[in-house]
Amino acid sequence: MQKLNSTESGFAAKLAALLAFETAQDPEVDARVAAICEDVKTRGDAALVEYTNRFDRMQATSMAELTLTRAELEAAFLRLPDAQREALTAAAARVTRYHEKQRAQSWSYEDEDGTLLGQQVSALDRVGIYVPGGKACYPSSVLMNALPAKVAGVGEILMVVPTPAGEKNDLVLAAAFIAGVDQVFTVGGAQAVAALAYGTETITQVDKITGPGNAYVAAAKRRVFGVVGIDMVAGPSEILVICDGTTDPDWIAMDLFSQAEHDEIAQAILLCPDAAYIAAVEASIAKLLPMMPRRAIIEASLSNRGALIQVADLAEACRIANYIAPEHLELSVAEPEAWLPALKHAGAIFMGRFTSESLGDYCAGPNHVLPTSRTARFASPLGVYDFQKRSSLIRVSRAGAQQLGQIASVLAHGEGLTAHARAAEMRMESKA
Amino acid sequence: MQKLNSTESGFAAKLAALLAFETAQDPEVDARVAAICEDVKTRGDAALVEYTNRFDRMQATSMAELTLTRAELEAAFLRLPDAQREALTAAAARVTRYHEKQRAQSWSYEDEDGTLLGQQVSALDRVGIYVPGGKACYPSSVLMNALPAKVAGVGEILMVVPTPAGEKNDLVLAAAFIAGVDQVFTVGGAQAVAALAYGTETITQVDKITGPGNAYVAAAKRRVFGVVGIDMVAGPSEILVICDGTTDPDWIAMDLFSQAEHDEIAQAILLCPDAAYIAAVEASIAKLLPMMPRRAIIEASLSNRGALIQVADLAEACRIANYIAPEHLELSVAEPEAWLPALKHAGAIFMGRFTSESLGDYCAGPNHVLPTSRTARFASPLGVYDFQKRSSLIRVSRAGAQQLGQIASVLAHGEGLTAHARAAEMRMESKA
Numbered sequence: 001m002q003k004l005n006s007t008e009s010g011f012a013a014k015l016a017a018l019l020a021f022e023t024a025q026d027p028e029v030d031a032r033v034a035a036i037c038e039d040v041k042t043r044g045d046a047a048l049v050e051y052t053n054r055f056d057r058m059q060a061t062s063m064a065e066l067t068l069t070r071a072e073l074e075a076a077f078l079r080l081p082d083a084q085r086e087a088l089t090a091a092a093a094r095v096t097r098y099h100e101k102q103r104a105q106s107w108s109y110e111d112e113d114g115t116l117l118g119q120q121v122s123a124l125d126r127v128g129i130y131v132p133g134g135k136a137c138y139p140s141s142v143l144m145n146a147l148p149a150k151v152a153g154v155g156e157i158l159m160v161v162p163t164p165a166g167e168k169n170d171l172v173l174a175a176a177f178i179a180g181v182d183q184v185f186t187v188g189g190a191q192a193v194a195a196l197a198y199g200t201e202t203i204t205q206v207d208k209i210t211g212p213g214n215a216y217v218a219a220a221k222r223r224v225f226g227v228v229g230i231d232m233v234a235g236p237s238e239i240l241v242i243c244d245g246t247t248d249p250d251w252i253a254m255d256l257f258s259q260a261e262h263d264e265i266a267q268a269i270l271l272c273p274d275a276a277y278i279a280a281v282e283a284s285i286a287k288l289l290p291m292m293p294r295r296a297i298i299e300a301s302l303s304n305r306g307a308l309i310q311v312a313d314l315a316e317a318c319r320i321a322n323y324i325a326p327e328h329l330e331l332s333v334a335e336p337e338a339w340l341p342a343l344k345h346a347g348a349i350f351m352g353r354f355t356s357e358s359l360g361d362y363c364a365g366p367n368h369v370l371p372t373s374r375t376a377r378f379a380s381p382l383g384v385y386d387f388q389k390r391s392s393l394i395r396v397s398r399a400g401a402q403q404l405g406q407i408a409s410v411l412a413h414g415e416g417l418t419a420h421a422r423a424a425e426m427r428m429e430s431k432a
Numbered sequence: 433m434q435k436l437n438s439t440e441s442g443f444a445a446k447l448a449a450l451l452a453f454e455t456a457q458d459p460e461v462d463a464r465v466a467a468i469c470e471d472v473k474t475r476g477d478a479a480l481v482e483y484t485n486r487f488d489r490m491q492a493t494s495m496a497e498l499t500l501t502r503a504e505l506e507a508a509f510l511r512l513p514d515a516q517r518e519a520l521t522a523a524a525a526r527v528t529r530y531h532e533k534q535r536a537q538s539w540s541y542e543d544e545d546g547t548l549l550g551q552q553v554s555a556l557d558r559v560g561i562y563v564p565g566g567k568a569c570y571p572s573s574v575l576m577n578a579l580p581a582k583v584a585g586v587g588e589i590l591m592v593v594p595t596p597a598g599e600k601n602d603l604v605l606a607a608a609f610i611a612g613v614d615q616v617f618t619v620g621g622a623q624a625v626a627a628l629a630y631g632t633e634t635i636t637q638v639d640k641i642t643g644p645g646n647a648y649v650a651a652a653k654r655r656v657f658g659v660v661g662i663d664m665v666a667g668p669s670e671i672l673v674i675c676d677g678t679t680d681p682d683w684i685a686m687d688l689f690s691q692a693e694h695d696e697i698a699q700a701i702l703l704c705p706d707a708a709y710i711a712a713v714e715a716s717i718a719k720l721l722p723m724m725p726r727r728a729i730i731e732a733s734l735s736n737r738g739a740l741i742q743v744a745d746l747a748e749a750c751r752i753a754n755y756i757a758p759e760h761l762e763l764s765v766a767e768p769e770a771w772l773p774a775l776k777h778a779g780a781i782f783m784g785r786f787t788s789e790s791l792g793d794y795c796a797g798p799n800h801v802l803p804t805s806r807t808a809r810f811a812s813p814l815g816v817y818d819f820q821k822r823s824s825l826i827r828v829s830r831a832g833a834q835q836l837g838q839i840a841s842v843l844a845h846g847e848g849l850t851a852h853a854r855a856a857e858m859r860m861e862s863k864a
Contacts, residue, residue, distance in 0.1 A: 405705065414603050
């Protein structure tokens with residue numbers, strides 16, 4: 001695991017190199033995805049079934065065999081061990097409660113002359129949620145994608161989840177049940193994204209697609225963007241821990257592991273002003289690593305992209321955090337609130353020693369779909385606002401048309417758009 | 433101009449054909465844009481100056497010659513005729529007032545056990561606004577892109593606007609001045625988008641790029657999406673007018689013209705239950721068209737993509753409007769409020785006979801950057817929310833860690849993520 005010191009020469013360049021991640025779109029993947037999307041757009045269900053059989057080692061003869069009903073989801077929910085069913089239910093309740101605070105409301109106001117201006121907020125009609133299948137199967141992601149849509153009031157929630165060789169995951173289906181998903185199709189990859197975006201005989205076209213996936217899914221989402229809405233295209237997951245050097249070093253080591261265990265390219269970084277504490281965390285890492293079932297992944301991630309960085313003080317740690325704009329920012333310090341005003345860019349901020357990232361990942365309430373790869377500079381966690389949209393409302397009164405018509409006329413003529421000007425002027429002439 | 437009737441056989445297919453618009457990405461444009469972006473990313477200012485000289489017929493030797501200061505913007509503002517300066521100022525004030533209502537606020541709440549959950553809302557640090565140059569030069573677009581950023585509290589607003597053969601437009605520069613744009617670079621095309629996205633020696637990397645442009649600009653925005661945020665990729669502009677048949681038909685004809693005059697591929701559609709009224713609008717079109725300076729563009733647009741559609745009643749008009757999800761929806765009826773609940777999808781709704789679209793385009797207050805090509809199904813007008821972002825806040829108390837740790841542990845083990853579970857469990861053990 002790399003060790004850096006913010007006072008060493010070339011630190012800025014080393015930090016930039018540490019964060020660098022090649023996100024270039026692979027032209028070969030793009031070309032294959034383009035062909036798949038076109039084929040599904042043209043041939044619908046037939047193409048979707050063919051690709052699913054080929055890529056997911058299935059032998060389906062029709063979409064009926066790749067469709068799950070609410071009853072099947074409920075059965076999966078009821079089959080769960082009590083502890084899992086209760087934990088899912090409790091997590092869903094907390095996530096729902098948090099997201100209810102995000103609901104935007106319509107508003108309007110009137111000018112003195114009776115002109116009304118406002119914004120009508122409404123939910124999307126239909127959304128599609130992509131859930132990865134196979135090895136990385138995350139029921140928590142089902143909750144985090146579906147519940148904000150549900151809270152927003154989306155009319156219909158479709159979910160696609162590949163089931164390679166037919167293997168279904170009860171926790172994933174149970175999460176879909178509890179989150180109120182309306183229909184589940186056991187398809188995945190670019191073909192599933194295309195089916196949601198263009199619609200097929202069986203799958204009704206959706207208005208937006210959210211959820212993570214592999215390079216093919218990401219390329220397909222990028223391609224259909226505009227036909228439907230998409231959430232962000234996610235990069236590798238990251239954690240940045242700022243620690244004042246007084247948290248149990250085992251806790252910090254485990255927090256770094258919990259990011260690193262996702263993926264060999266996940267990134268876990270610690271910023272701390274105390275050299276002795278950094279050494280203690282290193283010792284904890286060495287002690288705890290052998291006990292981890294995903295040891296190989298954690299080791300690869302930490303040695304490829306992890307770092308322990310000694311900083312001058314916590315103020316400098318905050319400045320570096322703003323540059324990194326991490327997906328997850330753990331503020332493992334005595335007075336986390338005191339540093340909040342100094343922190344501008346992060347997907348989620350975990351404040352205080354008891355707030356492990358994993359509590360936020362599953363059940364604290366906020367969404368775990370967060371902006372990665374420095375996009376927290378401009379992007380937000382997935383939320384209810386991603387499943388609502390706004391329409392501007394304008395009702396100009398007769399009196400208002402006289403005043404506004406004058407302004408619009410001058411500006412329209414200035415842009416050489418005579419019909420715009422005349423449309424405004426006609427409403428003015430009507431006064432006479 | 434096409435005439436349709438909702439009762440005729442094959443109406444749904446005819447309507448779909450009318451709305452169809454080929455948005456396929458041109459692989460040749462994509463390849464050229466990819467090369468330009470890569471070159472600007474690698475060579476910075478030198479590449480930017482070269483492309484600008486080549487595509488915009490300039491002879492600049494450095495970026496200094498392609499940079500305008502606030503003082504130059506102010507000079508342009510002061511040079512304007514009084515009427516234009518006053519109209520721009522009045523429009524900016526109204527647009528600012530409307531957008532101030534869109535500012536989101538941070539919030540938080542505490543559980544009974546002291547666990548805090550919330551959302552911190554903050555403005556983007558730096559945004560870039562793309563403004564088309566040449567023929568289609570729209571100062572109103574400068575206001576509509578820059579003012580929401582300003583209201584959001586964005587730290588720095590950069591603007592790029594090509595000046596082919598060196599021709600600058602005072603209205604555009606004056607609008608930049610009044611909207612509080614910090615720096616203007618007279619560059620355009622894919623090279624300008626790449627410069628904003630990656631940064632050069634002269635242009636600091638921005639966090640988000642907004643504003644319309646040609647196919648090269650759109651392809652470049654699509655390409656850099658992820659490195660920076662972008663607004664929507666806009667299609668041709670559209671208006672849908674629903675009229676009850678009692679508005680002056682000249683007004684409606686002019687409203688259709690005001691959309692059609694933008695572009696040969698712009699779309700203007702009228703829905704009305706009254707056949708005699710539709711004939712009257714046709715007569716108005718025939719009467720008024722010869723007087724329009726942009727007659728050729730209007731004629732091409734109306735005959736290519738325009739339509740007069742007779743519907744059964746206003747309720748059916750609203751259902752068709754929801755399918756079309758138009759950018760601009762004019763509700764030229766006696767009781768516009770009565771129909772509002774029936775309308776789900778539109779970028780902006782112009783209510784009542786006095787509310788011409790052109791009043792909204794310039795000065796009513798709401799933004800004129802609106803979702804096109806049926807994307808109002810999931811997208812919103814450009815707004816302050818596009819220049820703010822959110823960070824989740826989580827501060828779990830010692831007591832909260834016991835309860836949440838239990839849930840997180842069960843779910844993390846269910847997903848096979850042991851380090852996630854251990855990180856949560858360690859905080860529980862600490863209770864003892």
